[in-house]
Amino acid sequence: MLLATLIHRASLPCPKIGPELALQLLEQHYDLTGALQSLGSQQDLNYRVDSDRGRFVLKICRGDYDAVELQAQHAALKHLQGQPRTRVPKVMPALNGEELLTVAVDGQTVHLRLLDYIDGQPLTHLPHLGxxxxxxxxxxxxxxxxxxxxxxxxxxxxxxxxxxxxxxxxxxxxxxxxxxxxxxxxxxxxxxxxxxxxxxxxxxxxxxxxxxxxxxxxxxxxxxxxxxxxxxxxxxxxxxxxxxxxxxxxxxxxxxxxxxxxxxxxxxxxxxxxxxxxxxxxxxxxxxxxxxxxxxxxxxxxxxxxxxxxxxxxxxxxxxxxxxxxxxxxxxxxxxxxxxxxxxxVGSGLPPVASEGFAPLLPGLVGREFALIDLGVLSPHFEAGNWEQAGIDQQLLQEAAVAHGLAASRYGQYRLSRTQVDSFEAPETFPLHVELRVPQGTTVEAPFAGTLHTGADGALNLHSAQLSVRLWGVKGLLQSGAAVLKGQVLGETGGALTVQLCRADVMPPLFCTPSRALAWQALCPSPAALLGLACDAQPELDPEALLARRDASFARSQKHYYVDPPRIERGWRNHLIDMQGRSYLDMLNNVAVLGHGHPRMAAVAARQWSLLNTNSRFHYAAIAEFSERLLALAPDSMDRVFLVNSGTEANDLAIRLAWAYSGGRDMLSVLEAYHGWSVAADAVSTSIADNPQALSSRPDWVHPVTAPNTYRGEFRGPDSAPDYVRSVEHNLAKIAAQNRQLAGFICEPVYGNAGGISLPPGYLQQVYGLVRAQGGVCIADEVQVGYGRMGHFFWGFEEQGVVPDIITMAKGMGNGQPLGAVITRREIAEALEAEGYFFSSSGGSPVSCRIGMAVLDVMEEEKLWENAQVVGGHFKARLEALIERHPLVGAVHGSGFYLGLELIRNHETLEPATEETTLLCDRLRELGIFMQPTGDYLNILKIKPPMVTSRQSVDFFVDMLSKVLDEGL
The missing domain is CATH 3.90.1200.10 (Aminoglycoside phosphotransferase (APH), C-terminal lobe)
Structure with a gap:
């Protein structure tokens, strides 16, 4: 009877009632008319009804279903009406007061029901659910x-x-x-x-x-x-x-x-x-x-x-x-x-393996000391990307065995050599085995009784009812299928031995992904007891506990990326590596222009530290050499350098120079800009993304001018410079009317904080002329956009065809070493002497200067400016192709390796897609990419990777970006 009922139910097709007939049933039994939309079902028929009385669902099922089953559904809906957090439909009665109608239609008996409609959408169509x-x-x-x-x-x-x-x-x-x-x-x-x-x-x-x-x-x-x-x-x-x-x-x-x-x-x-x-x-x-x-x-x-x-x-x-x-x-x-x-x-687990009865796997080595080789992310054996070499782990084990006699890897230590770059899949970095180097001919014995089998991969598999041990590198003495006693000799090693213990009748991998490590560990526990060797990796610091320690001691206004950030302790070129060996594509680190872990930086820093590091009031060659190198990159009119520690210090000093040279204090700055965190640099910063109170907290000596944003600003297009200059003229007139002396104008020559937007052609030429005519100096903030990052030009101001009076820079100058600079003319530099001498304790230190020169050398030797131009051009072209494919993509700004992808909800109103941008960045992180939003609406991807970024990495980034946009945000 059960099987007959199942067969009958499983064989029922959907009722054959089209929209026209369904409308007739609605009008006849519910006095409803409206538009119908099929909702689809496997064996029932469901129509959404849009009527002047509201929206409903008409459900039609075959008469084969017992009425009591449908009545049970109605009773459950009523039972749930009063339950919190569980909204369910209400059953709407027919004209005769009944909630369930059984009618004959075109020779078929069907049950009719009408339910109210719950607004929302199912998520069936979404390929990815967070x-x-x-x-x-x-x-x-x-x-x-x-x-x-x-x-x-x-x-x-x-x-x-x-x-x-x-x-x-x-x-x-x-x-x-x-x-x-x-x-x-x-x-x-x-x-x-x-x-x-x-x-x-x-x-x-x-x-x-x-x-x-x-x-x-x-x-x-x-x-x-x-x-x-x-x-x-x-x-x-x-x-x-x-x-x-x-x-x-x-x-x-x-x-x-x-x-x-x-x-x-x-x-x-x-x-x-x-x-x-x-x-x-x-x-x-x-x-x-x-x-x-x-x-x-x-x-x-x-x-x-x-x-x-x-x-x-x-x-x-x-x-x-x-x-x-x-x-x-x-x-x-x-x-x-x-x-x-x-x-x-859920916090449960399998019972522990009973290891007390094991016989030694390597009885001849009991009590001998093994060198346990660190193959993890922080291993001192790894440097300059040598972990990318094939067989590096085995090489290190062999070298240790030569030096110490016996060597072993650690069970459960995430392997750096297993990382994968430019991959959306987490790498299999967690070892479920131990690798050993022992004397050739070492005897291997059975740790427990079982049956021996030889695998297709050459492994010896010893199985018991509860456990199996898999051995690679053993020359077996027994036939496959042989019954083995505990302590019986299985064979001898050729020197390299791999051991894996498993409790289930499965064929585990040698490595697994971090997300599967707990489950596989439960099935493949450490073979330490078989080996008599304390070879288990030390547990990692709990990331949540470490983050809590940071929040408890490190001022929380110093934010970190992401709500639950991965712990990053290593980097190489344009990738950052977490403690589980996953490599993330770094698309936002414009500090590390040469990439992470560059061996030249390590060597130069170590060498200079071993000699001397002090302050710039001592006399040493590096400070003169580096200053000369910087002046060689600057316009011919500039002949003086200040060395500081950061972009904030550079901009703060530039403002002081403007004050000293002009005799005034009033500064023009551009809306939506960011120049630093010091009192003066913050005063001229107007980005509400960095400081929500920026517009209401400006001191009276700061005069913000309209942001010359040619994409979403008050005036748009390449011919908008004169319109934006009027804001400058208005502020200059206001300063003059108050008989106040203008000190200067500070501006990023390419709108970096707003996503790399180019200023309208001719804008800076006109503004610089107006500012200089009123006795002010022109400061080009090149901290983010300068130093070759834009590809086609070394300095951002070159795109505008102007020469500023003061250049500020930092970020990539030291590839992460605190290093900034101000370049200007002698008369401006010496104007500061009237207020006393300038001194930056670490600015221009021997270590910083040597590193700064090494950065310039590597940029030239590795042709990073050319890379920014060629690969950066390919990058922008690929991003621009997304505009036609994805409605959310509004525009691509910038050039080289300073790009901005602006996301909008409406191409007419340019409504910012702020929330979508946040979700996009979070999803990219899941796919192995670090990216963050910028701009006052936080709707622009601020793309500023290390200048060593490759075409492969660019393609991976754009492919993943397109994938996420396809998923729906």
Whole structure:
């Protein structure tokens, strides 16, 4: 009887009632007219109704369904109406007062129901769901289960094809009827394994009323003002049934797999969130993954059957893609791994391995001391990118063995050599094994009794009922399949030995990704007990605890990137590396022009530190040599250099020079600009992104002029210079009318803080002339945009065809060493002497000067200016191509390696896409890219990578940017 009911239910096609007939039914039974939109379903028919009385959902299902089942749904909806945080539809009565109508239409009996419509959208179409959304599904599922825990109704005792209690019978039936089924062998294998794992625990699983369809189709969401998804309600109670409680979560998790981008571990936040609100029992945790796999099997089989019943249905065809994706992700990993992942993610785990009875694997080396080689991210063995060399870990182990006799790697130490650059996938850096270097001919013995097998990869595998040990580098003495006693000789080593212990009958990898490390560790514990060797890696500092320590001691106004920043302790060229060995593409670090970890910088700094580092009032050659080098880069009219520690100091000093030379204090600065944090530099900074109070806290000696933003400013286009100059003229007239002496004008020659926007042609020529005519000096703030970063010109002011009176610079001058400079003319420099001498304790120190010269040398030798021009040109072209493809992309600013990508919601109004930009940066970080927003609306990607950035890195960045824009923000 059960199988017959399942067969009948699984074979029901969707009712054949078109929109015209559905409108007739609406008018006849509900006195409603309006526009209909099909919502799609596998076996039911759903229409959205837009009427003058509101929006509703007309649900039509076949008369084969018992009325009591539909009445149970209505009762559940009423039961949930009063529950917090769980919005569900209301049932609308027909003209006769009934909530459920059974009518005959064109020779078919159907049930009619009308529900109110919950505004929002399902997330089925989104290829990627963020961690918070995935957790939201799990939390909702847990809350729904709690809300329905005490709900009962006769209609819940039904035979439903989606009920996992009947999955095995349904699968066997569908397999017997579907010919030419794709992946049949794998389907059969996975179904059998799932059933084998569920059956022993089935009777102990808690049961209750469950929704059974809390999926991306049946939960509707809306974005809030910050563009974060918020749940609006749960719809479609058509699968409501009394069954195992955990079945509900299995359905939710299975649905999430088609958003997982191939990684089944993506569903773990849903399980954690469910468990936090509605704790799962141990048996439920154990069967959860097998139920997910069984659900995936039922989905693809049912989909195949429905498509053969209704091959023209676009809904079924589209859903089939998702369901096969779910199946492929669900079957991509061993059952044991996901069961371990589920247990560990909720704070449970597998029982520890009983290691007390092990015999020594290498009895001849018991008590001998091994050199444990550091192969981690901070290893002193790694420098200048040598970890990129093939076989570097093995080379280091061999060198240590030659020096010390015995050497070993550490189990569980994230390997720097395994990092991958320009990759959106986390690298497999976590070792689930230990590598040893021992004397050739060392005897290897069985640590426990078992059966010996030789793998295709040459490994010896010793299996017992509970454990297996895998050995590479052993010349075996026994035949494959031999029974082995504890302590029996297995063979001897050739000098290099790799050891892996595993508790399950799976074939683990030698390395895994950090996200899978806890689960694989549970299955592949350390072989330290077999080796008699304390070879486990020291646990890393808890990143949250370390961040808390920072916040407790480091002034919090000194912000960090990201809410939960990765711990970065190493860099190489244009990548930064976290403690788990993941390399992030650095697209925002304009300080490290030469890239990170440059060996020339390390050598020059070390050499000079070993000689002398002091202040600039001592006499040494480097300060003269570096000053001469800087003047050689400056316009011919400039002949004096000040050396300081930062761009803030440089701009502060430039303002003091303007005051001293002009005799006045009034300064013109440009709106939306940032010049530093000191009192004077902050005073002329007007960027509200950096200081929300910037416009209301300016002192009376600062006169902001209209930002010459040719893209979204008051005047637009390349011919707007005269319009923006009028703001300068107005402020100059106001200063003159008050009989105040103008000190000067400070401006970035390319609008760096606003995203690298070029000033309108001729702007600075006109402004510089007006300022000089009134006795002021012109300061070019080149801290961000100068020093060759723009590619086609060394200084930003060259694009405008002007020569300033003062140049300020810093950032890349020292490739991270605190170093800044002010270059000017002698008469301006000496005007400061009337106010006393100038001194910067560390500015121009021997170390800073030597590093500054080394930066210039490397830039020339490695042709970094040319790289900024060539690769930077390719970069801008690729970014500009996004404008036609993605509506959110408004414009690309800048040149070389100083670019800005401006995101907007409307191409007419240029409404800033501020929240979308934040989400984009967070998502890029997940894909292995560091990027941050800029501009007063924080809607511009400020792209200023190290000048060693390659074409490969550029293409990776743009490809990932396009991918995220495709995902929807």
């Amino acid at each position: 961690r918070e959304v995935i957790a939201g599904f799990g939390r909702l599922c847990g809350q729904m289960n709690l809300a329905l825990a005490n709900f009962t109704h006769p209609g819940l005792e039904r035979t439903l094809q989606w009920d996992p209690r009947h999955a095995n019978e349904l699968i066997h039936y569908l397999l017997s009827t579907l010919e030419n089924l794709p992946h049949r062998a794998l389907i059969e294998q996975m179904a059998a394994q799932a059933e084998q794992r569920v059956r022993p625990l089935a009777e102990r699983l808690p049961r209750q009323a469950v929704h059974m369809d809390i999926t991306d189709d049946n939960v509707v969401w809306q974005r809030d003002e910050q563009r974060h998804w918020q749940i609006q309600g749960v719809i479609d109670f058509g699968d409501l049934v009394h069954t195992w409680r955990v079945a509900d979560l299995s359905v939710t998790c299975a649905a999430l797999l088609h958003h997982a981008e191939g990684d089944p571990f993506a569903i773990l936040p849903a399980i954690q969130a469910y468990h936090a609100v509605n704790p799962l029992q141990p048996e439920e945790l154990q069967v959860l993954w097998p139920l997910i796999v069984a659900r995936a099997v039922v989905l693809v089989l049912s989909s195949e059957q429905q498509q053969r019943l209704d091959p023209a249905s676009p809904y079924l065809l589209k859903n089939a893609e998702h369901e096969w994706e779910i199946f492929h992700v669900a079957t991509s990993v061993p059952f044991e791994l996901m069961e371990a992942a589920i247990l560990t993610c």
